[in-house]
Amino acid sequence: MRVIISDQTKVQYRYPARAVGILGAVMVIVSIFLPWSYGQGALDDVGFTGAPSPLQMFVVILPVLVLVLLAIPLVGKQRLGKVAKVVAWNTSAKTASIATLVTVTIALAAIAIELKGLANVEIGGWLALIGAALAALATPFLPDSPEPTLERVKSPKWAQIVGIAVMMAAVLFAAAFALNQTDAGAFLTYLAFLVGVVLVLRQFGVMGWIGIAGANNNRVLVMSAFIVAFAFPFTQDGSDANMSIASQVLIFAAAALGLNIVVGLVGLLDLGYIAFLGAGAFTAAVLSESAFSTIDFHPPFIVTVLIAGAVSSLLGLLIGAPTLRVSGDYLAIVTLAFGEIFRITMNNLDGNDGPNVTNGSNGISGIPELNFFGFDFGEVHTILGVEIGRFANYYWLMLVVIALIIVVFMNLNYSRIGRGWVAIREDELAAEAMGVNTFALKLLAFAGGAFLAGVAGAVKAHHDVSVTPDQYVFLESAFLLAAVVLGGMGTVVGVLIGATILKLLPEKLRFFSDYRLLLFGLLMVIMMQFRPEGIIADERRQLEFHAEDEELAEEIEEELITHHAHLNPERKGFEL
Amino acid sequence: MELFFQQLINGLSLGALYALIAVGYTVVYGIVQLINFAHGEIFMVGAFGAFGTWMILGQPKDWSVAASLFILLPLMLLGGIVTSVAVALLTERFAYRPLRNAPRLAPLITAIGVSVFLQEFVRLFYGRIPGFPDAKSAIAFPAIPGISGESIQVGGVLIQMPAVFTIGALAVSTVFLWYFVNRTKTGRAMIATSQDADTARLMGIDVDKVIVAAFGVGAGLAAIAGVAHGLSYGNIDFRMGFLAGLKAFTAAVLGGIGNINGAVVGGLVLGIVEAMATTFIPGQFGSSAWKDVWAFVLLILVLVFRPQGLLGAKVVDRA
Numbered sequence: 001m002r003v004i005i006s007d008q009t010k011v012q013y014r015y016p017a018r019a020v021g022i023l024g025a026v027m028v029i030v031s032i033f034l035p036w037s038y039g040q041g042a043l044d045d046v047g048f049t050g051a052p053s054p055l056q057m058f059v060v061i062l063p064v065l066v067l068v069l070l071a072i073p074l075v076g077k078q079r080l081g082k083v084a085k086v087v088a089w090n091t092s093a094k095t096a097s098i099a100t101l102v103t104v105t106i107a108l109a110a111i112a113i114e115l116k117g118l119a120n121v122e123i124g125g126w127l128a129l130i131g132a133a134l135a136a137l138a139t140p141f142l143p144d145s146p147e148p149t150l151e152r153v154k155s156p157k158w159a160q161i162v163g164i165a166v167m168m169a170a171v172l173f174a175a176a177f178a179l180n181q182t183d184a185g186a187f188l189t190y191l192a193f194l195v196g197v198v199l200v201l202r203q204f205g206v207m208g209w210i211g212i213a214g215a216n217n218n219r220v221l222v223m224s225a226f227i228v229a230f231a232f233p234f235t236q237d238g239s240d241a242n243m244s245i246a247s248q249v250l251i252f253a254a255a256a257l258g259l260n261i262v263v264g265l266v267g268l269l270d271l272g273y274i275a276f277l278g279a280g281a282f283t284a285a286v287l288s289e290s291a292f293s294t295i296d297f298h299p300p301f302i303v304t305v306l307i308a309g310a311v312s313s314l315l316g317l318l319i320g321a322p323t324l325r326v327s328g329d330y331l332a333i334v335t336l337a338f339g340e341i342f343r344i345t346m347n348n349l350d351g352n353d354g355p356n357v358t359n360g361s362n363g364i365s366g367i368p369e370l371n372f373f374g375f376d377f378g379e380v381h382t383i384l385g386v387e388i389g390r391f392a393n394y395y396w397l398m399l400v401v402i403a404l405i406i407v408v409f410m411n412l413n414y415s416r417i418g419r420g421w422v423a424i425r426e427d428e429l430a431a432e433a434m435g436v437n438t439f440a441l442k443l444l445a446f447a448g449g450a451f452l453a454g455v456a457g458a459v460k461a462h463h464d465v466s467v468t469p470d471q472y473v474f475l476e477s478a479f480l481l482a483a484v485v486l487g488g489m490g491t492v493v494g495v496l497i498g499a500t501i502l503k504l505l506p507e508k509l510r511f512f513s514d515y516r517l518l519l520f521g522l523l524m525v526i527m528m529q530f531r532p533e534g535i536i537a538d539e540r541r542q543l544e545f546h547a548e549d550e551e552l553a554e555e556i557e558e559e560l561i562t563h564h565a566h567l568n569p570e571r572k573g574f575e576l
Numbered sequence: 577m578e579l580f581f582q583q584l585i586n587g588l589s590l591g592a593l594y595a596l597i598a599v600g601y602t603v604v605y606g607i608v609q610l611i612n613f614a615h616g617e618i619f620m621v622g623a624f625g626a627f628g629t630w631m632i633l634g635q636p637k638d639w640s641v642a643a644s645l646f647i648l649l650p651l652m653l654l655g656g657i658v659t660s661v662a663v664a665l666l667t668e669r670f671a672y673r674p675l676r677n678a679p680r681l682a683p684l685i686t687a688i689g690v691s692v693f694l695q696e697f698v699r700l701f702y703g704r705i706p707g708f709p710d711a712k713s714a715i716a717f718p719a720i721p722g723i724s725g726e727s728i729q730v731g732g733v734l735i736q737m738p739a740v741f742t743i744g745a746l747a748v749s750t751v752f753l754w755y756f757v758n759r760t761k762t763g764r765a766m767i768a769t770s771q772d773a774d775t776a777r778l779m780g781i782d783v784d785k786v787i788v789a790a791f792g793v794g795a796g797l798a799a800i801a802g803v804a805h806g807l808s809y810g811n812i813d814f815r816m817g818f819l820a821g822l823k824a825f826t827a828a829v830l831g832g833i834g835n836i837n838g839a840v841v842g843g844l845v846l847g848i849v850e851a852m853a854t855t856f857i858p859g860q861f862g863s864s865a866w867k868d869v870w871a872f873v874l875l876i877l878v879l880v881f882r883p884q885g886l887l888g889a890k891v892v893d894r895a
Contacts, residue, residue, distance in 0.1 A: 263681075525689040
């Protein structure tokens with residue numbers, strides 16, 4: 001239920017609301033200098049032994065944001081000048097205080113669970129909770145601020161680049177800190193904090209500004225993103241635990257990006273996509289120098305990768321050619337059936353029920369480490385004084401693969417082929433009438449997506465050391481699809497975020513690993529009900545899912561115009 | 577020749593199981609054009625519902641044949657049907673109905689989510705009901721005196737009683753279904769809605785009710801299939817809905833999706849093909865490990881050469 005506070009009430013209570021909000025924020029800030037819990041066993045020690053814990057130092061950023069957002073407007077509109085108008089002070093203060101409340105609540109719940117009982121929450125924790133609750137109750141009484149228009153403000157190029165750099169550095173720092181949280185409660189608290197900060201920044205208008213800055217300096221953005229991703233292993237201090245997760249995330253993300261072409265761009269629902277990854281992995285395994293390899297042909301890895309991709313895309317053609325004529329739902333089921341055929345076949349090619357190619361359910365193990373011109377991926381190398389372990393090596397390799405995929409994807413998106421794909425997705429009949437060769441393009445997408453999965457699979461075979469058929473079950477296809485859908489179909493960033501969430505969360509939240517799939521199923525259902533377009537929405541797709549929402553249509557139209565006006569300043573926007 | 581007839585019977589019994597599930601896919605697809613991916617799980621839930629009924633009845637083991645056949649079995653069927661229908665209607669109400677007008681991808685992904693959710697829900701929580709066995713691995717299905725383990729000999733062919741039950745259940749269900757669809761008001765409303773939902777609405781048909789009826793009928797038949805599966809294979813498992821559902825969908829497509837008679841024919845044909853493939857395909861590829869592969873190859877072949885199915889589908893080309 002949504003409680004609506006009338007505008008009149010808001011105007012009437014705006015001063016007390018601001019005062020109470022500030023008081024609440026100050027209470028939370030003060031609280032980190034007091035112990036939150038008895039004993040040191042919870043959230044990596046929030047018992048205040050001399051100084052606030054690192055986690056608290058992060059969490060306190062939220063109440064500080066509340067304080068700043070509430071205090072600065074007190075200076076007065078005249079003195080703030082233009083700045084006052086382009087950002088949303090009140091609404092972002094509201095978001096920040098709610099985020100504070102959520103984060104503090106999660107932290108206290110974690111303390112209570114980890115130390116068995118709410119009695120272990122000490123004065124600091126209660127003070128934080130009360131302060132956060134005060135702020136969260138008071139700030140909704142502030143008048144709503146207008147939508148932020150920060151992105152329309154002309155800013156010099158250097159400012160934009162600095163903005164991008166700052167954001168990227170923050171991302172790197174945040175990711176490294178998140179991965180180092182071994183305690184599940186601390187991880188969840190930190191996650192709530194991160195989501196809160198992102199929401200506040202979006203509400204405030206910073207995200208929109210970054211978006212425009214990024215669009216203006218596309219290359220800088222992409223390059224800096226890669227530099228950050230490249231630098232990530234250096235923050236791990238030679239620890240393999242997180243790099244193992246990170247490299248798995250990248251392999252998963254590469255496959256998800258391939259699926260994104262098929263599902264996100266062309267709109268073909270493929271429920272057997274994991275089979276292509278598996279085909280690549282098995283090809284690479286059979287061609288590797290493993291003792292269990294069944295073929296006496298061991299080309300260098302560069303060749304193997306290409307063969308693996310080719311085998312996968314051949315399978316894609318094989319399955320696509322007959323089924324792409326019947327569209328939609330049938331394709332989903334046929335690909336699902338194909339995935340099962342693949343898994344069963346790999347299980348059966350054991351020399352007993354068929355020729356021996358894969359050793360059946362035992363699979364092929366003992367796949368040797370990759371070796372590029374003497375660079376052994378299995379060994380630990382020391383670069384700049386930081387130990388770079390095995391998983392970091394694979395991580396960098398996958399980074400290169402993903403970079404290639406993204407470059408291809410971005411360019412395709414604006415090419416004749418990409419536009420043809422989107423046209424097919426939007427309306428196949430109309431596309432065909434306009435002269436788009438729908439069948440050939442669909443087949444190309446299918447085979448291309450399969451190729452990417454095959455390449456990812458080839459690396460995965462070496463990364464995992466062994467390949468077995470039971471790694472390639474339907475559920476994995478469902479996970480890949482979920483990564484695409486959750487993140488945002490048709491977008492690169494979205495899919496990367498989706499893949500990270502789906503791989504990272506189960507690793508960090510092992511304490512409810514039994515409920516993982518249950519929550520996964522529930523998440524899919526809820527997502528489709530409330531945000532079918534995913535976390536990062538493709539503009540066109542957002543319209544598709546909210547066809548009757550006139551306001552949104554206008555908003556997106558306007559956004560597209562301003563966006564393109566920034567891209568092509570000399571044209572001053574374009575007619576839609 | 578005896579081998580042929582033996583496999584024919586085996587195939588018919590397997591096919592009857594597929595057919596009972598396939599009807600649910602086809603009825604729902606005919607009306608809302610949704611592949612109810614979770615229908616396999618409805619089948620699974622039905623089997624667990626029947627098992628639960630048996631548990632509530634106090635795990636009767638030594639009832640007489642007559643009492644088992646005429647009291648115990650009907651009660652278990654009823655329990656299964658009630659559970660399945662309840663779950664199916666809940667999913668329809670809370671997962672699918674809000675997405676009635678959404679793009680087609682949304683309900684399909686929802687269906688996958690529902691499917692995973694139901695499987696996990698049974699796995700995690702079935703054993704939490706006091707006295708119930710843990711469902712994390714397969715549960716032995718109770719033996720019904722007069723059916724389980726019994727068989728009749730016709731010529732050189734051995735017919736298992738569970739097979740007779742499955743085929744008989746299909747026969748009775750088909751007659752019931754024919755009567756329901758062609759002779760009752762709700763059934764005719766279903767036909768009208770599947771032909772043209774908008775016009776049906778203008779004619780005063782409550783389309784929401786019709787959709788609920790379609791989900792209910794499909795779930796009821798799936799529950800019967802669940803009991804038949806339990807009797808035939810002797811155990812039930814939270815995972816059993818996935819493959820059975822996939823096969824049943826294949827059967828529905830084989831017969832022509834949206835066509836109720838087609839689902840029955842398609843199920844029987846698929847069952848017979850599977851049984852025959854394990855016997856008459858020579859060499860290693862004829863082993864039972866490949867039977868699922870042959871079923872899915874059949875699906876792909878049908879889609880290539882006769883996408884409208886054996887008896888003709890309603891609408892094929894949908895984005």
